[in-house]
Amino acid sequence: MTPLFDSDSSQRSEEQLEEGAMLLRGFAAAEAPVLIDEVARIASAAAFRHMVTPSGYTMSVAMTNCGRLGWVSDRTGYRYTSVDPDTGAPWPAMPAAFIDIAVRAAAEAGFANYDPDACLINRYIAGAKLSLHQDRDEKDAWAPIVSVSLGLPAVFLWGGKRRSDPVRRLHLESGDIVVWGGPARFFYHGVAPLKDGQHPLTGSARINLTFRKVF
Ligand code: MD3
Ligand code: FE
Secondary structure, three states, X not given: OOOOOOOHHHOOEEEEEEOOEEEEEOOOOOOHHHHHHHHHHHHHHOOOEOOEOOOOOEOOOEEEEEOOEEEEEXXXXXXXXXXXXXXXXXXXXXXXXXXXXXXHHHHHOOOOOOOOOEEEEEEEOOOOOEEEEOOOOOOOOOOOEEXXXXXXXXXXXXXXXXXXXXXXXXXXXXXXXXXXXXXXXOOOEEEOOOOOOOEOOOEOOEEEEEEEOOO
């Protein structure tokens, strides 16, 4: 049989990781080039920046946002804002292609009528990482987080409800989506330091789109 696409990540499969957590391999493989074009467009209006945590540490991951709300961090804390603090302008609108893939992935994982109001865009280069943390700045605890991996592969780390719970490693490639909802919504998670590499879509970077329903 002739494959539709020549990359492995276009081989779609589904796996339940946990109650409420679903891995959709290759779900966004066909859309990946369009999603990357949209990221470039967003970044031309709201540039990637390295935010500072409340403890004064500069994050190795570069971030920007689109949608009605964007996640920001500085010395005073974490929060969602409707304007980009770097420009004073509203965050760029969520592109139709973003909403479409997020809504379809959420539905596939059993979450109907997903209506994200925020999309955090993370950019990793070699060595960049995200330490183990929980996402708990969102008021809507029922809605899932939808995570779309693009470009270089990464090792995703995920534990449990407590920081001390054992951590599992999950290899994520371009086009893979993970939907985190239900009991898994507040689990600890992170990303291991990115390995050097080159990807046809993103060069030496990994991009992750993280859709959230804040309110
Ligand atoms: C698992 N980003 O921005 S999102 C983040 O690849 C973040 O850039 C990661 O964690 C990245 O906060 C992955 C995936 C994610 C989000 C929320 C979760 C995984 C989760 C909540 C519970 C368990
Ligand atoms: Fe997170």
